[in-house]
Every structure is written in structure tokens, then in C-alpha cells.
Amino acid sequence: MEQSDLGDLKKIKNIRSKIDNIDDKLLELLNKRASLVIEVGKVKLEGKRDFYVPAREKEIYQRLIRNNTGPFPNQALRNVFREIMSASLSLEKPLHVAYLGPKATFTHQACMHFFGLSAEFIPEKDIADIFDDVERGKVDFGVVPIENTTEGVVSHTIDMFVTSDIKICGEITMEVSLSLLNRTGKIHDVKKIYSHPHAIAECKEWLRGRFPDVPLFDVSSTAMAAQTSSEDLSSAAIASEFAATLYDLQVVERKIEDHSNNFTRFLVIGKKNPDKSGDDKTSVMFAVKDMPGALYEILKPFAERGINLTKIESRPQKGKAWEYIFFVDMDGHVSDSKVSKSIKELETKCSFMKIMGSYPKGGLKQ
Numbered sequence: 337m338e339q340s341d342l343g344d345l346k347k348i349k350n351i352r353s354k355i356d357n358i359d360d361k362l363l364e365l366l367n368k369r370a371s372l373v374i375e376v377g378k379v380k381l382e383g384k385r386d387f388y389v390p391a392r393e394k395e396i397y398q399r400l401i402r403n404n405t406g407p408f409p410n411q412a413l414r415n416v417f418r419e420i421m422s423a424s425l426s427l428e429k430p431l432h433v434a435y436l437g438p439k440a441t442f443t444h445q446a447c448m449h450f451f452g453l454s455a456e457f458i459p460e461k462d463i464a465d466i467f468d469d470v471e472r473g474k475v476d477f478g479v480v481p482i483e484n485t486t487e488g489v490v491s492h493t494i495d496m497f498v499t500s501d502i503k504i505c506g507e508i509t510m511e512v513s514l515s516l517l518n519r520t521g522k523i524h525d526v527k528k529i530y531s532h533p534h535a536i537a538e539c540k541e542w543l544r545g546r547f548p549d550v551p552l553f554d555v556s557s558t559a560m561a562a563q564t565s566s567e568d569l570s571s572a573a574i575a576s577e578f579a580a581t582l583y584d585l586q587v588v589e590r591k592i593e594d595h596s597n598n599f600t601r602f603l604v605i606g607k608k609n610p611d612k613s614g615d616d617k618t619s620v621m622f623a624v625k626d627m628p629g630a631l632y633e634i635l636k637p638f639a640e641r642g643i644n645l646t647k648i649e650s651r652p653q654k655g656k657a658w659e660y661i662f663f664v665d666m667d668g669h670v671s672d673s674k675v676s677k678s679i680k681e682l683e684t685k686c687s688f689m690k691i692m693g694s695y696p697k698g699g700l701k702q
Contacts, residue, residue: 370424377428387428388476390506390604391613393421394696398615422452431455432475434466440579441559446508446602447479450698461556463492467500470605477505478605484512485599486538489649493603494663497621497692504619504693506604514539514558514593517579518565518572521586526550530561531574539574541594559583604695609670613696616669617646620679623653623661623688637681638666641674659687670694 380387400417401410425431433451436443437459447457458475460466466478480496483489496502514535518525529536529543530553536543543552555561559582561573566583573585580587624630638645647665668675670691683689 366420369420370427373424374427380428386608388425388431390610390696394613394615396421418449418452419454422454425452426454431477432458434458434460434469434475434478436460436463436466436480436557438557438559438563440562440576440582441557442510442512442576442600443479443481443557443602444559445576445578446510446600449510450479450506450508450602450604451477463490463496467496467502467605470502470607471500473607476606478502479508479602480605481600482507482603483601484534484538485597486593486595490534491651494649494651497663497690498661502605503607503609504603504695505606505608505610506695507617507698508602508604509698510600510602512538512593512598512600513576513591514574514598515577515580515590516572516588516592517562517575517577517583517585518588519569519585521588523588525569526572526588527570528553529572529574530555530564532556532558532561535561535574538593538595538598542592601698609693610695612669612671612694615697616667616694617665617697618668618670618675618679618694619663619665619692620682621661621663621688621690621692622682622686623659624686625659633685634662634682637678641678643668643674643678661688663692668694 377387379385396417397414400413404410404413431451433447433455435441435447435457439459441459444457444459447455451457458469460469463480466480469475470478480493481490482493516526516529526547528551529547531539533554535558536552536554543550555564558573558575559579562575562579562583562585565571565573566585572588573579574592577587577590579585622634624634635645644667645664646667647663649663650660651663653659653661666675670676670679671694675694679689679691
């Protein structure tokens with residue numbers, strides 16, 4: 337070995353020694369932090385206060401990112417502290433979260449991003465089951481898909497809010513990338529394809545070009561498609577690459593969605609409105625009769641107070657011809673004076689009105 341190589345190895349050894357010292361200090365500080373979290377948990381228990389506070393987590397992320405001078409990247413910083421807070425929260429009380437299963441659905445991935453890996457995730461077969469779990473107190477929270485940039489709203493989720501008193505407590509927006517998976521990774525073994533209807537629709541042009549004569553089958557989720565394909569050598573699934581690792585499948589082709597920038601938004605649902613975080617969103621639903629100027633009248637209170645409406649969606653009201661339910665997202669918290677006054681004025685113009693929730697705005701998960 338040359339002298340220069342020996343010198344380099346000595347430098348690397350010295351640097352690694354410094355890294356080890358820093359790691360030991362980090363471990364010591366993590367345990368000190370965990371001890372303080374346990375103290376907070378005891379105070380919350382005595383005062384019967386909520387043990388999970390989304391606004392507090394958002395405040396921590398914002399402060400850390402604001403104070404970060406680099407070179408450690410902000411997204412990685414968030415991921416690290418997401419797991420630190422998830423593990424710390426489990427010392428107070430493990431969170432139980434229901435999601436649209438089975439394992440490896442995009443909803444499952446949204447859960448892990450929002451709550452961290454120390455939460456306990458319970459898969460459900462249907463969106464209605466998730467709402468029921470939350471209502472009955474079987475879980476602390478649920479996570480459900482609400483809309484996709486390609487296929488629009490998830491009607492079943494919206495319909496559930498009409499009859500449920502469950503609140504929106506948070507949101508997650510994820511970039512969705514779809515892959516074709518099977519057991520062999522060989523394209524000539526694909527004789528039939530399974531997936532969720534939305535996923536199939538997101539890849540319809542690709543499928544038409546590559547598999548025009550292969551039958552397509554709808555299943556309840558992309559992960560269910562992967563599970564089905566893992567049991568059938570002649571089938572393939574449109575699902576996430578994450579599903580391939582869980583169901584022992586191979587990737588036939590990646591990024592098969594017709595449009596790039598394909599995002600899905602998920603909602604975190606629970607029984608209570610989170611506290612104000614300072615960067616919030618409020619969602620409401622209301623019903624109006626189909627008459628000239630109806631939409632103008634219901635939007636007027638928000639326009640006059642300068643409130644930004646980020647989404648408006650309408651659906652026919654079941655059992656009432658020519659009447660519609662509107663779903664509106666707006667900037668601000670229901671405790672804000674302008675938002676509160678606008679909603680009260682809106683209520684006087686509606687046959688039905690419900691506040692779905694005020695919650696911290698969610699960032700984009702890449």
C-alpha cells in the first residue's frame with residue numbers, strides 16, 4: 337500500500353471517529369428528549385388532554401426548517417424528525433390508524449408519511465369501515481383518499497362525510513407513480529391485469545398501446561391487485577413499487593401512468609378539530625337549491641372578506657332532484673374571525689351546512 341493511501345485511510349479513520357462521537361451525543365440527546373416526552377404524557381393524562389397535537393408537530397417542522405443552515409436537506413430533516421416524534425409519541429400512547437388496505441396501498445404509504453413507522457396501522461377493506469372504526473373509537477385516526485389530479489374526487493369518501501360527524505384533522509398530498517408488476521418480471525407472462533379502477537384509468541393510454549387485448553379486472557385497491565398477482569403466474573398488477581417488495585413481485589415496467597405530475601390527496605380523519613397552527617385550511621359542505629345566482633350568493637361572503645377558496649366541488653344531493661351539495665376548501669381556521677363570519681353568513685343561505693374540519697395544511701410528499 338502506498339504512503340498516500342495510508343494517509344487517506346488515517347484521515348478517514350479520524351473523521352469517522354468524530355462521526356461516532358456525534359452519534360453518541362445524538363443518542364444521549366434522543367433519550368433526554370424521550371424522557372421529557374414521557375413527562376408531557378403524564379401531564380396530558382392528568383389533565384385529560386389530547387396526546388396527539390398536529391399543530392405542535394407542524395410548529396416543530398417549521399422551526400427546524402427555518403433554523404436549518406445546511407447542508408442537511410430540509411426534506412430529509414423532516415423525515416428524520418417524523419420518526420423521532422413518532423417513536424416519542426409511542427412512549428405516551430401508540431397511535432392506532434385505520435387505512436384502506438391491504439398493506440402497500442398508496443393510502444398505507446400516506447399513513448407512514450404522516451404518522452411515522454411507530455404508529456400501529458390497521459388495514460380495512462372499505463372506506464366506510466375506516467369511518468366506522470374512527471366513530472366507534474376502535475382507532476385514533478383514519479386515512480382516506482379524497483382526490484387525484486388525473487381522475488378527480490373519490491366519490492365514496494365525499495359521500496361518507498355527508499352522513500358522518502367525523503372531522504378532517506390533516507391532509508397528505510403524494511406524488512403517485514404506478515408500475516406493472518408480476519411474479520417473473522417478463523412481459524410475455526402477462527395474460528390479465530388487475531388494479532383499482534382509478535389506477536387503470538390513470539394508465540389507460542399506456543395499456544391500450546401495450547396490452548390492447550389483455551383483459552383488465554377491477555379490485556378494491558392497488559395492493560389487492562399485487563396480492564392477487566402474487567398468487568397467479570399469468571396475471572400482473574398495476575401498483576406501487578413498494579407493493580412489489582411486500583408481495584414478492586418483479587417490476588415489468590415503471591412509471592406507466594399516462595400523465596406525469598400525478599398526485600393524490602389523502603385526508604386524516606378523527607373526532608376532534610385540531611388546534612390552530614397558523615397555516616390552516618377549513619373544509620365545509622353545504623346544500624343549495626338549483627336557482628339563478630345560487631353559486632354567486634354562497635361565494636359572496638368569502639369574496640367580500642378576501643378569503644381564498646382553494647377547491648369547489650359539487651355533487652347531486654341524493655333523494656332531492658336538482659339540488660346539489662357543494663364541498664369547499666378555504667385558507668384559514670374556523671376560529672379566525674373572517675372565516676367564522678363568512679361561514680355563519682353562508683349558513684343563512686343554505687338548506688344544509690356542515691363544517692368538515694379545520695386542520696394544518698399538508699405539504700407535498702415527493
